[in-house]
Amino acid sequence: MSTIRGARERARIEVTAAIKDEARKQLAEEGAAKLSLRAVARELGMVSSALYRYFPSRDDLLTALIVDAFDAIGAVAEQAAERTEALPPAGRWVAVACAVREWALAHPHEYALIYGSPVPGYIAPTDTVGPASRVGLVLIDIVRSAVLADDLALPPLADELRADAERMAADFAEGVPPEAVAALVAAWAQLFGLISFELFGQFNRVVEAREPLFRQAAGELARSVGLRDSGTA
Amino acid sequence: MSTIRGARERARIEVTAAIKDEARKQLAEEGAAKLSLRAVARELGMVSSALYRYFPSRDDLLTALIVDAFDAIGAVAEQAAERTEALPPAGRWVAVACAVREWALAHPHEYALIYGSPVPGYIAPTDTVGPASRVGLVLIDIVRSAVLADDLALPPLADELRADAERMAADFAEGVPPEAVAALVAAWAQLFGLISFELFGQFNRVVEAREPLFRQAAGELARSVGLRDSGTA
DNA sequence: GTCTATAGGCGGATAGAC
DNA sequence: GTCTATCCGCCTATAGAC
Numbered sequence: 475m476s477t478i479r480g481a482r483e484r485a486r487i488e489v490t491a492a493i494k495d496e497a498r499k500q501l502a503e504e505g506a507a508k509l510s511l512r513a514v515a516r517e518l519g520m521v522s523s524a525l526y527r528y529f530p531s532r533d534d535l536l537t538a539l540i541v542d543a544f545d546a547i548g549a550v551a552e553q554a555a556e557r558t559e560a561l562p563p564a565g566r567w568v569a570v571a572c573a574v575r576e577w578a579l580a581h582p583h584e585y586a587l588i589y590g591s592p593v594p595g596y597i598a599p600t601d602t603v604g605p606a607s608r609v610g611l612v613l614i615d616i617v618r619s620a621v622l623a624d625d626l627a628l629p630p631l632a633d634e635l636r637a638d639a640e641r642m643a644a645d646f647a648e649g650v651p652p653e654a655v656a657a658l659v660a661a662w663a664q665l666f667g668l669i670s671f672e673l674f675g676q677f678n679r680v681v682e683a684r685e686p687l688f689r690q691a692a693g694e695l696a697r698s699v700g701l702r703d704s705g706t707a
Numbered sequence: 708m709s710t711i712r713g714a715r716e717r718a719r720i721e722v723t724a725a726i727k728d729e730a731r732k733q734l735a736e737e738g739a740a741k742l743s744l745r746a747v748a749r750e751l752g753m754v755s756s757a758l759y760r761y762f763p764s765r766d767d768l769l770t771a772l773i774v775d776a777f778d779a780i781g782a783v784a785e786q787a788a789e790r791t792e793a794l795p796p797a798g799r800w801v802a803v804a805c806a807v808r809e810w811a812l813a814h815p816h817e818y819a820l821i822y823g824s825p826v827p828g829y830i831a832p833t834d835t836v837g838p839a840s841r842v843g844l845v846l847i848d849i850v851r852s853a854v855l856a857d858d859l860a861l862p863p864l865a866d867e868l869r870a871d872a873e874r875m876a877a878d879f880a881e882g883v884p885p886e887a888v889a890a891l892v893a894a895w896a897q898l899f900g901l902i903s904f905e906l907f908g909q910f911n912r913v914v915e916a917r918e919p920l921f922r923q924a925a926g927e928l929a930r931s932v933g934l935r936d937s938g939t940a
Numbered sequence: 941g942t943c944t945a946t947a948g949g950c951g952g953a954t955a956g957a958c
Numbered sequence: 959g960t961c962t963a964t965c966c967g968c969c970t971a972t973a974g975a976c
Contacts, residue, residue: 486941505827507740512969523972524942532970591823592907594738603912610913632923638916646913659914660901660924666909667900668893674825676899679836680843680879681892683871690865691893698927719959745951756954757960765952 490528492518494542497535502583506593509536533596540598541605543584548608550577555612563620564693564701570612571665571692572685578669585673589666607646610662614647617654617699626700628653654700661695668692723761725751727775730768735816739826742769766829773831774838776817781841783810788845796853797926797934803845804898804925805918811902818906822899840879843895847880850887850932859933861886887933894928901925 496514504510511532515522529535554573558566578585587593588606620626631639631653639652647655668691671677672684681687729747737743744765748755762768787806791799811818820826821839853859864872864886872885880888901924904910905917914920 489941503827505740505824507738508827508969510969511971521943522970523944526971527941586824589903589909590907591738591819594736594741598908606909632919634919635916635923638914638920641915642913656920656923659910660920660927663901663904663909664897664924665900667898667903668896670822670900670903671896674823675831676822676839676896677892680875681871682874683868686865686867687871687889687893690868690889691897694893694931722959741951743951744953754961755952756962759953760959 486528493525493528493535494538497539498584501539501587505583506536506539506587506596511535536593536596537599537601539584540588540602543581543588544602544605544608546581546584547574547577547588548605548612550574551609551612555616562701562703563616563623563625564696564703566616566619567613567696567699567701568689568692570609570616571695572689574609574665575669575672575688578673582673585669589670590674610659611646613658613662614650614655617658617701618647618649620701621650621654625702626651626654627702629657629698629700631656657699661699664695665692719761726758726761726768727771730772731817734772734820738816739769739772739820739829744768769826769829770832770834772817773821773835776814776821777835777838777841779814779817780807780810780821781838781845783807784842784845788849795934795936796849796856796858797929797936799849799852800846800929800932800934801922801925803842803849804928805922807842807898808902808905808921811906815906818902822903823907843892844879846891846895847883847888850891850934851880851882853934854883854887858935859884859887860935862890862931862933864889890932894932897928898925 493514496517497509500509500513500517504513509532511525511529512522514535515525525535529538550573551570554570555566558569561569578589617626628651635656636652639656642659643650643652643655647658650658668688672681672688677684726747729750730742733742733746733750737746742765744758744762745755747768748758758768762771783806784803787803788799791802794802811822850859861884868889869885872889875892876883876885876888880891883891901921905914905921910917
């Protein structure tokens with residue numbers, strides 16, 4: 475009996491995965507706004523109503539895709555940080571940034587789903603906030619390691635920002651000085667700005683050497699949060 | 708006869724504007740991917756086929772909205788640059804950045820249309836590239852003014868980037884040294900990264916003091932392209 | 941869990957009369 | 959330029975049989 479339940483569960487997991495895979499394909503062709511349960515079902519040789527046993531609504535499927543994408547890019551960032559544990563923090567920062575960019579280039583539509591324009595009418599449930607923070611936490615960890623090694627040059631901090639920076643430090647970056655936290659969230663946004671511009675076509679007919687440009691900018695961002703000696707590996 | 712033609716032309720211009728206004732409203736509610744000629748017509752009390760006299764297809768309407776948005780944000784940037792002509796270049800840079808951000812906050816859906824994820828299936832015609840470059844040209848102009856005043860500190864330039872930077876300088880930034888051009892395109896992307904993160908919800912539950920954060924980052928970006936003494940006005 | 945059938949919508953685009 | 963009518967497609971979601 476437990477094997478039967480096991481088999482059922484396995485089947486359920488496989489079908490769920492197949493639905494998400496097909497949905498990801500359609501994301502690429504039609505975009506998140508037009509993601510359609512019916513089309514997914516059609517392509518899978520199922521009938522649309524059958525999908526409702528797996529995802530109670532279109533938005534639930536979308537949420538699953540969003541969580542998967544945040545988890546995937548978060549895992550890539552974490553792996554890059556682990557792989558480079560021996561390097562100085564600035565080098566690790568650049569390595570993480572490059573890993574994130576490469577994931578984005580390889581999965582442009584999933585990237586757009588999580589870092590592009592919000593899907594109209596879709597409201598993200600709180601399930602997404604944990605996965606969404608993984609990349610940020612990796613960057614915070616790198617900066618924290620520089621703090622622990624007593625090798626962080628504090629960037630300047632505008633007075634108007636201090637209170638908010640102290641709150642952020644307390645909320646999710648304990649052990650990192652507020653000067654660095656403020657610089658870090660700005661650098662975080664700027665990193666993704668570079669990726670989005672490349673991916674969303676703003677660099678078309680303008681910038682050709684995108685990888686070097688990104689690498690140089692990522693290195694400068696590392697310095698802007700206080701990390702010294704930005705290695706390029 | 709010329710008055711009749713004048714009246715007709717005026718009517719045509721007014722209807723065209725009404726269509727675009729209604730389309731912009733719908734952009735806010737449904738997003739660009741679902742922009743629908745039928746819904747626009749319905750709301751305007753017209754019949755869908757009538758719209759085809761003004762815009763031969765859905766994509767042409769979309770193009771018009773995109774061009775308008777690029778022109779609007781470009782005009783805002785140009786005005787900010789003009790208003791601050793007396794200031795040192797770093798202060799003008801920050802002023803332009805803030806003006807662009809404020810336009811974006813006031814017109815989030817039009818911003819998403821031009822700087823968010825690409826609309827699936829839509830291919831931008833070449834009409835959009837002129838308007839799309841206006842903000843960038845304003846920034847280039849500011850840097851050029853620093854060159855002319857002999858007050859630009861050249862940022863470092865990675866070897867791999869030099870050839871591309873020289874091409875860019877020749878293509879659209881004559882008189883600006885390649886070091887500054889490379890830094891400038893990176894800064895341009897990073898500026899919009901800050902705006903997009905704020906607008907697309909990545910700062911939710913994270914950053915509260917967004918204007919000061921943006922202002923500080925914009926000032927640092929000005930320095931990163933070589934502009935000195937970043938005033939905050 | 942999957943099926944059929946159904947309700948109650950939506951869309952782009954065109955032809956041809958006025 | 960605007961209308962009606964039309965073609966042909968699409969969608970979410972549910973009910974109820976098997």
